[in-house]
């Protein structure tokens with residue numbers, strides 16, 4: 271048996287005992303050494319994003335291969351690995367069509383949530399469709415396509431952002447069509463927004479403007495590569511971006527929260543032809559005001575993204591960490607034992623004590 275944090279009912283995630291899963295030919299059993307809690311897990315806890323009762327939550331694994339399926343080659347038991355939060359099987363038409371994180375079934379029947387009896391899943395499996403990582407062990411499906419070895423010398427904390435936060439945040443920057451010398455505005459500086467800020471700078475933006483309502487987080491934005499920080503509680507962000515750009519508007523804006531207000535502001539700061547790169551997970555319908563949209567004449571682009579997964583994506587992100595270009599270890603602000611995960615959820619969901627990400631360790 272193993273310990274696992276499972277969804278019981280809205281408002282309750284609890285630690286329980288579950289059997290250690292059997293390993294099929296294409297699977298790998300990974301012993302978790304460190305995992306973490308994502309904002310999406312808090313939506314699950316609150317019942318805002320529905321999952322099956324008894325499902326193990328969590329989608330950010332760092333661990334050691336305990337047992338390999340008979341068909342999985344090129345890895346060794348005992349090897350340190352990560353796997354992306356989205357573990358594609360690369361078999362769906364959507365994956366074959368060039369969108370590996372998608373499995374083509376992003377609306378599955380569900381009794382809850384605001385999307386007409388369906389919920390969006392895209393290709394996200396860990397802690398959503400199958401048992402997740404907040405446990406002593408996780409079964410990684412399609413392991414051959416998804417396991418990425420952790421380079422020697424990197425700590426669990428240094429690579430803990432790779433499976434989701436860094437992959438998603440960097441995708442936000444990659445989707446923003448950034449050119450050298452660009453001005454990019456990043457709305458919301460939670461862990462994903464902070465990674466988008468770092469990614470925008472790495473891609474060549476020379477004016478990265480980070481927006482949040484929390485001065486502590488804006489301080490970290492500077493460390494992650496923001497040139498200018500704006501607190502939306504003390505200024506009009508759209509006016510300020512227009513002033514900073516001499517009235518031109520930003521080349522692109524990255525939305526990293528998932529609300530009408532941030533989406534609309536991201537649209538309003540854009541130059542003609544600018545790109546809005548959306549990362550947020552929205553739980554209500556969005557409205558696009560005619561004025562923010564130049565009545566459809568603005569040549570704007572709107573891109574959306576789900577966290578890219580797969581071993582090659584993970585290898586690249588690990589290479590970024592290994593290069594020292596960015597230090598994401600600073601996002602890990604708190605440590606908990608798996609035994610104390612309920613307390614970790616409480617701290618994280620209320621954003622107490624300057625928390626950004628919590629490292630959860632089973633041992």
Ligand SMILES: [Zn+2]
Nearest residue numbers: 308309310434
């Ligand atoms: Zn997540």
